[in-house]
Amino acid sequence: MEVLVVGAGIAGLQVCKALLAESFKVQCIDDKADVGGVWWENDTGYGLQIPFELYQFPDFPCPPLLKPAHPYATGPEVAAYVQAYARRFDLHRHIQLHTRLVSLSQPPAPALDTDTPRSSPTTSQHALKPSAPWTAVLEDTQTGAHTTLHPDFVVMCTGLFSTPFTPQYEGLASFKGLRLHSKEARELGAHVRGKHVVVVGGGRS
Numbered sequence: 001m002e003v004l005v006v007g008a009g010i011a012g013l014q015v016c017k018a019l020l021a022e023s024f025k026v027q028c029i030d031d032k033a034d035v036g037g038v039w040w041e042n043d044t045g046y047g048l049q050i051p052f053e054l055y056q057f058p059d060f061p062c063p064p065l066l067k068p069a070h071p072y073a074t075g076p077e078v079a080a081y082v083q084a085y086a087r088r089f090d091l092h093r094h095i096q097l098h099t100r101l102v103s104l105s106q107p108p109a110p111a112l113d114t115d116t117p118r119s120s121p122t123t124s125q126h127a128l129k130p131s132a133p134w135t136a137v138l139e140d141t142q143t144g145a146h147t148t149l150h151p152d153f154v155v156m157c158t159g160l161f162s163t164p165f166t167p168q169y170e171g172l173a174s175f176k177g178l179r180l181h182s183k184e185a186r187e188l189g190a191h192v193r194g195k196h197v198v199v200v201g202g203g204r205s
Contacts, residue, residue, distance in 0.1 A: 001025065004136055004151040008095050009037020010082060012157035014057070017089050019155075027149065028091070031100040031141050035086045038161050039079040045188060046075040049204060060085050102137040102146065104154060167200070 008030035052073040182205035
């Protein structure tokens with residue numbers, strides 16, 4: 001059976017590894033230039049709010065050469081570790097980068113046969129029976145070309161922070177200065193050095 005995994009961040013990589021171990025045919029897509037999700041996007045000044053030793057894959061202890069210089073690893077240090085995880089388990093050959101999901105649809109599911117006893121839940125592909133294949137339209141973000149896949153299952157691993165939200169305030173449209181969402185703030189110092197800056201929001205970013 002074929003599975004489309006959307007997102008090659010921490011969740012998407014682990015899902016790919018688990019599905020491949022169960023002999024599924026897996027294709028993972030991500031619209032960025034490398035794996036790592038929000039850690040690939042992060043500015044160099046961002047990092048963890050917890051010690052790095054608590055933020056590691058259980059099946060992949062951090063290699064000594066990638067050990068962060070500080071207990072609270074920076075964004076690039078976490079990204080390097082996540083990318084090493086993908087290389088260690090040979091996940092890149094199942095990942096298509098610079099690719100985004102444009103649309104996803106599925107024919108209506110047939111009515112359930114209530115007279116047929118149901119088996120106990122399991123993750124084995126031999127027990128999973130899709131109601132109908134999905135139709136997934138993908139776009140190459142570099143060329144604009146579209147392709148269509150028909151996977152049996154789709155797993156969304158886009159995370160909580162992939163879509164930025166910018167509140168609308170009165171007078172915002174007339175503001176002439178630079179406006180950035182934290183998602184866009186790579187190499188932030190080059191944009192704001194020597195300037196007056198207002199930070200809106202008290203979350204982790």
